[in-house]
Amino acid sequence: MVRSLILLLILAGVSAMRAEMAPATTVVIANGQVPAGVELAKTFMRHRGIPDQNLIVLDLSTEEAITWSQYSDTLLNPLRRRLLAAGLLTGQLAADKDVRGRQDYLPTAAPKLSWIVLMHGVPLKIQPSGIKVLGGGKPGIRGDQACVDSELALLATVNLDPEGAKPNPWFQQRALAAADSAEIIRTARLDGPTPADVLRAMQGAWRAEAQGLRGRAYVDVGGPYPDGDTWFKNAAELTQQLGFPTDIENTRQQFGGKARSDAPAFYLGWYSQKAEGRFALPSVQLAPGAIALHLHSFSAGTLRFDSAGWTPWLVKQGAAHTSGNVYEPYLTFTLRPDLLIQGLQQGMTVGEAAWYANPAVSWQGTILGDPFYRPFARDISKQLKDFQQKPDELGAYAVIRAAHLRPKDESAQALADLDAAQRRTPSLPLAFALAQARQEKALPLVWNPQVWAGLDKADDGLIWEVALFFEKKGLKEPAKRALQGLQGRPAWKDDPEFKAHWDAVAR
DSSP states (O other): OHHHHHHHHHHTTOGGGTTTTTTTTEEEEEETTOHHHHHHHHHHHHHHTOOGGGEEEEOOOSSSEEOHHHIIIIIIHHHHHHHHHHTSSOEEEEEEEOTTSOEEEEEOSOOSOOEEEEETTSOOEEOOOOOOOOSOOOTTSOOOOEEHHHHHTTTTSOOOOOSSOEEOTTTTOSSOOHHHHHHOOEEEEEOOSSHHHHHHHHHHHHHHHHHOOOSEEEEEOOOSSHHHHHHHHHHHHHHHHTTOOEEEEOSSSOSOTTSOOSSEEEEEEOOOSSOOSGGGSTTOOOOTTOEEEEOOTTTTSOSSOTTSOHHHHHHHTTOSBEEEESSOOOGGGSOOHHHHHHHHHTTOOHHHHHHHTOOEESSSEEEESOTTOOTTSSOHHHHHHHHHHSOOTTHHHHHHHHHHHSOGGGHHHHHHHHHHHHHHSOOHHHHHHHHHHHHHTTOOOOOOGGGGGGGGGSOHHHHHHHHHHHHHTTOHHHHHHHHHHHHTSTTTTTOHHHHHHHHHHHO
């Protein structure tokens, strides 16, 4: 209580300016034993205008899991010394250490530090120490095992007992009182199976920031716990409000092998340990700038092996932002997908939105991706102009999203916009969106046959949906034409369901 009162007196009025100071008050931590991570750090810093002197290279373990003594001796203590010397922290660091090797620290003024970004090669998690502590605690959430990122969020305050989760003051808050914002330094990580994967994910974020996040949303609500299902249902409502066509998987299974999966701008799923189902296929690449996560207890137990869990797999597939847990987090303390989308809807960066959605610190969660990425920096009107002037493979999704964003009394204009776009720049997604929209209004079918020319590059699930759409309408020839686009693809020709539909339209 005394400490909080002192901080309130020292730090009054500081927090309001911190967002504007983000590049100058962001430090980037790299491992000197991993040169590729250092180079990635420099690339990120150049793009975001972070001063060169804010790169801190430490001699760290090359293992993902480290002990508390390794964390303290090679990361926390040296980092605090470097930040004190740079004037980004103000306080006293004593020679005395606690039982986990942390030097005693007393802050004496507000930190000039807003973000800590950890790079590929920096250890990921701290192993449980086995140190016994006195006192109670809520059963089931004890232990000092932690994500390095989440533990480092507390480096600007006195050393706290790392047993169990601590409340995150940023949770569902856009702004904080000075004392609270000074005690928590938000963290993010640029990491993944390989440096190339990390670079591709970063560049995807930057492309989407410049051109707009374009694509569709895919949300899985068939998990094992009602609370989690509610979060994902709420998230699906929000992606629809944002204008993204949203497919929802309602069963206990993942999206199936025949599910549509073109241009995933959002993938929000649960609940399997390893990547499986449609979005575990290497052929299903996420859209540049994609927001993707899969909620599971150990989804980020490692980031080095894409076959080990959803978090590294999603980075490999191009996720500009994802998250995961290094040890059992318990559902209550996991990042909320609905609050993440809500934060983005409110104009936050992905880093801000992730911390808005994250209930706990000194715990198990890691937040991956460029924290300054703004997926909606380029508004939809500018995206439409881009598509008219220089169409690319994702521009059609901007047109479709714009149509979804029109109010109901402008539905005729939405149809006209879709029609004009698919005539000018034919594509299967556009033609199908127009056909579905006209069907909903019981209008005659409009179909541009030029779209068949690009069938070899189209998503399997999209082609399958188109085929079923025409077959249901009794139009065998276009249904057959769509199914022909799947005949030569692996896993389709011998599939019994495919064969049954082929027989139905081919005879």
